[in-house]
Amino acid sequence: MLTELLQGTDAGGFLLIQDSTGYCGRHLLKSFIGAxxxxxxxxxxxxxxxxxxELTDGLKGSHIQRLHFHNAYTDPLGWTDHPAFTVHQFxxxxxxxxxxxxxxxxxxxxxxxSLSWVLRHQSPPAVCNTLQQLRKGGAVRAIxxxxxxxxxxxxxxxxxxxxxxxxxxxxxxxxxxxAVAKLTKRSKSGKVMQDEEVFSIKEDLTVMxxxxxxxxxxxxxxxxxxxxxxxxxxxxxxxxSDTEREAKExxxxxxxxxxxxxxxxLHSGPGSGRILYEPDANDDYDQEDPDDDLDV
Amino acid sequence: xAAPMSSVGKPSAERSPFNTTSFQKKTRSKLISxxxxxxxxxxxxxxxxxxxxxxxxxxxxxxxxxxxxLIEEDRYDSYSRMILKYFLAEGVVCRHxxxxxxxxxxxxxxxxxxxxxxLDDVAIPKPVEQPRLSVEPQDSxxxxxxxxxxxxxxxxxxxxxxxxxxxxYYDVSKTMEPExxxxxxxxxxxxxxxxxxxxxxxxxxxxxxSALLKSLQEVIHREGFDVAAPxxxxxxxxxxxxxxxxxxxxxxxxxxxDKPRNSRALTTFLYGLRALLRSSLSxxxxxxxxxxxxDRALMGSITxxxxxxxxxxxxxxxxxxxNPLYKDYHGLLYVRQVPHLNCLASKLPDHKDxxxxxxxxxxxxxxxxxxxxxxxxxxxxxxxxxxxxxxAASAASACGSGSxxxxxxxx
Numbered sequence: 001m002l003t004e005l006l007q008g009t010d011a012g013g014f015l016l017i018q019d020s021t022g023y024c025g026r027h028l029l030k031s032f033i034g035a036x037x038x039x040x041x042x043x044x045x046x047x048x049x050x051x052x053x054e055l056t057d058g059l060k061g062s063h064i065q066r067l068h069f070h071n072a073y074t075d076p077l078g079w080t081d082h083p084a085f086t087v088h089q090f091x092x093x094x095x096x097x098x099x100x101x102x103x104x105x106x107x108x109x110x111x112x113x114s115l116s117w118v119l120r121h122q123s124p125p126a127v128c129n130t131l132q133q134l135r136k137g138g139a140v141r142a143i144x145x146x147x148x149x150x151x152x153x154x155x156x157x158x159x160x161x162x163x164x165x166x167x168x169x170x171x172x173x174x175x176x177x178x179a180v181a182k183l184t185k186r187s188k189s190g191k192v193m194q195d196e197e198v199f200s201i202k203e204d205l206t207v208m209x210x211x212x213x214x215x216x217x218x219x220x221x222x223x224x225x226x227x228x229x230x231x232x233x234x235x236x237x238x239x240x241s242d243t244e245r246e247a248k249e250x251x252x253x254x255x256x257x258x259x260x261x262x263x264x265x266l267h268s269g270p271g272s273g274r275i276l277y278e279p280d281a282n283d284d285y286d287q288e289d290p291d292d293d294l295d296v
Numbered sequence: 297x298a299a300p301m302s303s304v305g306k307p308s309a310e311r312s313p314f315n316t317t318s319f320q321k322k323t324r325s326k327l328i329s330x331x332x333x334x335x336x337x338x339x340x341x342x343x344x345x346x347x348x349x350x351x352x353x354x355x356x357x358x359x360x361x362x363x364x365x366l367i368e369e370d371r372y373d374s375y376s377r378m379i380l381k382y383f384l385a386e387g388v389v390c391r392h393x394x395x396x397x398x399x400x401x402x403x404x405x406x407x408x409x410x411x412x413x414x415l416d417d418v419a420i421p422k423p424v425e426q427p428r429l430s431v432e433p434q435d436s437x438x439x440x441x442x443x444x445x446x447x448x449x450x451x452x453x454x455x456x457x458x459x460x461x462x463x464x465y466y467d468v469s470k471t472m473e474p475e476x477x478x479x480x481x482x483x484x485x486x487x488x489x490x491x492x493x494x495x496x497x498x499x500x501x502x503x504x505x506s507a508l509l510k511s512l513q514e515v516i517h518r519e520g521f522d523v524a525a526p527x528x529x530x531x532x533x534x535x536x537x538x539x540x541x542x543x544x545x546x547x548x549x550x551x552x553x554d555k556p557r558n559s560r561a562l563t564t565f566l567y568g569l570r571a572l573l574r575s576s577l578s579x580x581x582x583x584x585x586x587x588x589x590x591d592r593a594l595m596g597s598i599t600x601x602x603x604x605x606x607x608x609x610x611x612x613x614x615x616x617x618x619n620p621l622y623k624d625y626h627g628l629l630y631v632r633q634v635p636h637l638n639c640l641a642s643k644l645p646d647h648k649d650x651x652x653x654x655x656x657x658x659x660x661x662x663x664x665x666x667x668x669x670x671x672x673x674x675x676x677x678x679x680x681x682x683x684x685x686x687x688a689a690s691a692a693s694a695c696g697s698g699s700x701x702x703x704x705x706x707x
Contacts, residue, residue, distance in 0.1 A: 123549065123552075124544055124549060124552035124553075125544040125545070125546075125547050125548060125549050125552065128544035128545055129544070129545060129547070132400065132545055133488060136488075153552070153553060153554050153590070154554075154590060155551050155552045155553060155554060155588050155589070155590050156552045156553070158551065158587070158588040159543065159544040159551050159552050159588055162373075162543065162544075162551075162585060162588065163400075163544075163545075184372075184613065186372060190372075190374045190377065190378075191374075192372045192374065192612050192613070194612070194613050253442065
């Protein structure tokens with residue numbers, strides 16, 4: 001599922017990459033930027049945490065001209081007189097204006113590195129509102145954001161994940177350069193798809209997906225019981241061949257009636273359940289003397 | 297009264313010769329007859345169907361007019377949204393008026409996704425005793441080969457349903473026809489389209505809730521849903537659906553922070569909503585993403601402020617998805633609260649462990665029970681594990697063996 005997500009999000013999608021200190025999600029984010037550039041999209045990157053050089057490292061080719069950076073790294077809080085982009089400028093109007101300046105009527109993907117910075121300095125409801133309106137308003141086609149899950153309260157992370165259409169949670173894997181990704185994708189019809197994959201990122205920022213991770217602990221084995229075939233390994237034959245099965249089906253069981261008799265019995269009219277009984281001499285039941293028939 | 301007074305003054309020529317008596321029954325009951333409602337058998341309240349017959353049965357026959365149903369959403373908001381759509385679709389079929397409010401999706405989108413009603417037949421095929429030999433499909437007799445005498449007996453129902461046809465059934469795979477939907481009057485409230493007129497110092501949370509409450513009050517008063525309004529014209533019910541209240545998009549930080557700054561905004565709104573509903577002929581269904589709320593005391597007070605409260609937990613994405621105990625179901629349903637309106641005690645549902653599944657034509661809520669113990673040795677171990685899982689899930693389990701099921705009794 002990771003490769004499908006890399007190949008493109010549908011319009012109005014919000015993809016969230018959640019990472020922690022164990023494994024940095026920025027490499028995966030750069031792979032997504034590279035994949036978006038390969039698809040001839042215009043990518044706007046709003047970077048708070050790393051510099052422009054570090055982000056372009058690894059992205060080569062002529063696609064670079066479609067990549068636009070909004071530098072919030074040098075002065076995010078506006079301490080100097082002329083900041084390039086401050087965190088308080090993360091509003092709908094400002095972002096839509098900046099994106100429109102260089103769009104040339106091509107679909108725009110907005111990449112935010114990282115949302116944690118914005119959530120630290122603005123209230124979460126305001127940030128959620130801005131993201132939702134960016135998606136719905138049509139200013140950008142898709143949003144990809146990076147969130148450090150261990151920097152915020154659970155409710156905040158949950159609220160942002162609730163907004164997202166796809167969530168990728170990355171964690172360190174078993175071997176050195178491998179990582180485990182838990183993916184959740186919500187489609188427009190309300191269906192939820194989930195997956196867990198092991199992947200690694202190569203030098204040219206392509207993602208190699210390996211096999212599914214093996215579940216440690218045998219939790220899966222407990223759930224599935226091995227069904228042993230009881231008819232195997234016997235000295236006598238318990239199985240049926242096809243002709244034997246046919247003969248078995250053809251056998252007329254003693255109380256199987258024809259269809260007409262069945263319908264007659266099932267839909268019998270009222271009074272068919274009466275029991276007609278004529279008591280004979282032996283059934284003379286006298287209440288007073290129960291021992292009347294004793295021959296003493 | 298043997299003869300009403302009105303007939304004494306009439307000349308005898310006006311009396312119809314076929315009329316043996318001019319006695320007219322005096323109806324003292326104040327029950328208004330509105331389509332789509334029926335009086336409750338327990339306390340005479342006017343009830344309205346939620347659209348899901350199993351849920352009606354759990355709530356004591358239906359939703360009482362003037363109450364609020366709180367649905368705690370499941371993790372991905374799929375089934376709670378489905379119940380909200382059932383509720384609105386039931387309103388369209390019963391010709392009630394609708395009011396939909398949402399902050400995330402446009403109410404028009406929600407209204408376009410309403411499921412199509414199955415108008416001609418009941419979804420559950422109940423075999424009926426037919427005294428005459430009607431034309432029967434041939435394959436029904438072949439259904440049971442050996443036990444054919446039991447064919448016409450009713451099957452044991454583990455689905456909870458009341459016997460009368462109060463609610464309707466819907467086909468989830470189709471959406472409602474636009475003609476049917478447009479016949480119903482819908483009022484919409486979409487938060488991003490509301491004008492924001494407040495000073496920046498005023499917190500935005502109260503702004504959204506108070507705007508919603510004002511809009512509701514205005515609609516109720518204008519369309520004549522007040523109980524105090526004159527009884528001259530025919531009355532109708534207003535169905536209110538509020539989607540995902542309390543989420544961050546309403547401007548509330550209830551779901552975002554562990555200790556929200558103004559924690560009483562939503563509770564104040566619910567208090568005002570209930571007061572508004574009690575004095576009008578309307579019913580409200582509110583969905584709330586309770587899995588994001590970290591403060592359990594606040595969640596408890598929100599539950600107390602709503603009359604009915606249920607919680608949904610879907611198995612998608614949790615480890616319960618692969619548990620064989622739950623393989624037939626899509627999730628668990630908890631009844632948190634049942635109202636007691638004008639009485640001291642309320643009718644609680646008999647079974648506490650309930651599970652739901654969404655089929656194409658029905659949303660059923662069933663009692664969760666362990667599967668039958670088929671073989672002697674194999675299931676003795678697994679039954680203990682399943683029973684332990686069941687007791688972990690709910691306090692009162694059906695078999696009640698607890699965690700001691702693992703030990704074999706060896707003599």
